[in-house]
Amino acid sequence: MYKRVKEATYLTAEKAWSYRAILRYFYIQHERMREFLFPEEIYEYLTQFSEFKEYTEEALHLDLDALVKWRNLIARQEMGKSKTVEEFKKKRFRYQCTPYTVEFERMLVGLEGMGETFGGSLERTQFERLYQSLLKIEQIITGKSQESNEESAQVWEDVLSYFRQITQNTSDYIAYINSEDVEDRMQTEAFLVYKDQFTTYLRDFIIALQGTALQIQDLLQEIHPQQLHILFEKVMEHQKQAFRFEKAEKEVQDPYEEYQEKWLSIKAWFLGNEHGDSEYEMLQQRTNESIRRITRVVQRLGERHRLFRSRKKDYLHLAEWFDSMDQTEEAHKLSSVAFGVFHTRHFYIDHIPTEDIYTDVWDEQPMKHETKPIVRHYREKIRPGAVTNNQEKKEKMKRIHLEQKQKEKKLIEQYIHGNEIRVDDSLVVETHVRKLLLSWIGRAMARKDNTIKTEFGTRVRVILSEERVLLQAEDGMLEMPKAIFQFVDRGVNNQ
DSSP states (O other), rough: OOOOOOGGGGGGTTTTHHHHHHHHHHHHHTTTTOOOOOOHHHHHHHTTSSSGGTHHHHHHHHHHEEEEEEEEEEEEEEETTTSSHHHTTTTOEEEEEEEHHHHHHHHHHHHHHHHTSSOOOOOOHHHHHHHHHHHHHHHHHTOOOOHHHHHHHHHHHHHHHHHHHHHHHHHHHHHHHHHHHHHHHHHTTTTTHHHHHHHHHHHHHHHHHHHHHHHHHHHHSSSSSGGGGGHHHHHHHHHSOOOOOOHHHHHOOOOOOHHHHHHHHHHHHOOOOOTBOHHHHHHHHHHHHHEEEHHHHHHHHHHHHHHHHHOOOHHHHHHHHTOOOOOOOHHHHHHHHHHHOSSSSOOOOOOOOOTTTTTTGGGSOHHHOOOOOTTTTTTOOOOOOOOOOOHHHHHHHHHHHHHHHHHHHHHHHHTTTSSEESSSOOOOOOOHHHHHHHHHHHHHTTTTTTTEOOOSSSEEEEEEEEEEEEETTTTTEEEEEEEEEEEEHHHHHOO
16 A cells, blocks of 8 residues: 555656557557557557657657556567567567556546536435345345345345445535535526426435435344345355466455445445444435525525516506505505505614524514704714813823933943944944934935934934944844944034
């Protein structure tokens, strides 16, 4: 299981276009029961296509050698038809494809026919066929029917085949109807044409499934796994009659355990096991959910369609209905049914107590609504409030702010030497000073003369060079251009 599958190399190789064409031809001939092919026949087939117009026999032999190396082909030298010594020296070969190659190509053909969507179907007859095969098994193990080993093996293969078709087809079809492509198609108006056919298909499957599956469940419960020993013995005896050299070379394991596991899988699919519910119940739930989803989609499409439909005929019919009445009281009753109660007031409230659209009005909790006059000069009443004197708090905050600025000024003056601050590799500053210097650079770059007025009232000119330096701070190192901060009016102030 863990080895590298060399036989699949041709699917992703650089020359996959030629390898796949060659092996596809081998697969086609294998299905026609022609096992051995000669290079001349392969070359004649390939040159029919425009992609192989420049393809040579030498290239074909190289490709065949590569496929033999990857174990996709088996080369066998043909010695009986050599007419000359030269033909014998050329080692004329004929080729046969391997079982791995056949299975790969068979799978690819199936995938190519499938396309980009899931396949599958909901076949009602498969459950009936499975039930009939299980009845034959019951007759064999109870002695009601004396079947030969070959017939018993065929019944067992029928059970496995029908069960495999049921599981694969149903799972693929459920995946198909739940795919994004089908979901998009359901949202279009064209889906209304197929809704009845689609719903009938699912409903008929559910009806047939409920009838036959219940019989299968009863039959599976009646058959005890120990009783199947008689059937499995006949199946194994029949398989031993098919002679194969592999059996002679190595001892074959007893397949009885494998048969039991397959039977338990069939039983768990219909009846469930200790790990959860049966797949049969899940299939019913998913099919019913698909029918409900189709119903909801059709309802929404119908409502959308009615929005754009003219109601002229409806109004004319209603007008004729009113005109045919002789008494006003009867017309009032018809009006109440057709148009509802007149002179009602509807209040809009922005509070949404629940998200359930099916909740009735009387199940809601009462809500308050305040109606405001719709007049031009209406103003809501405002309660007068006292004016709070915050002068003391303002003075305290102002004092704290000034003290903080004074500390920052003293801190920045420690780095001024000769009316300049030079940022180089030897400079180590606090985190606050680094942020302050970077803010000065940002503000200075936005001015033509690169001169700004700082928070301390001084004017600073910023000069940047192309040289890169590392500014060391308490919280790390910053790579930046080498900068010089010149305090323009510091010399005048000092004087």
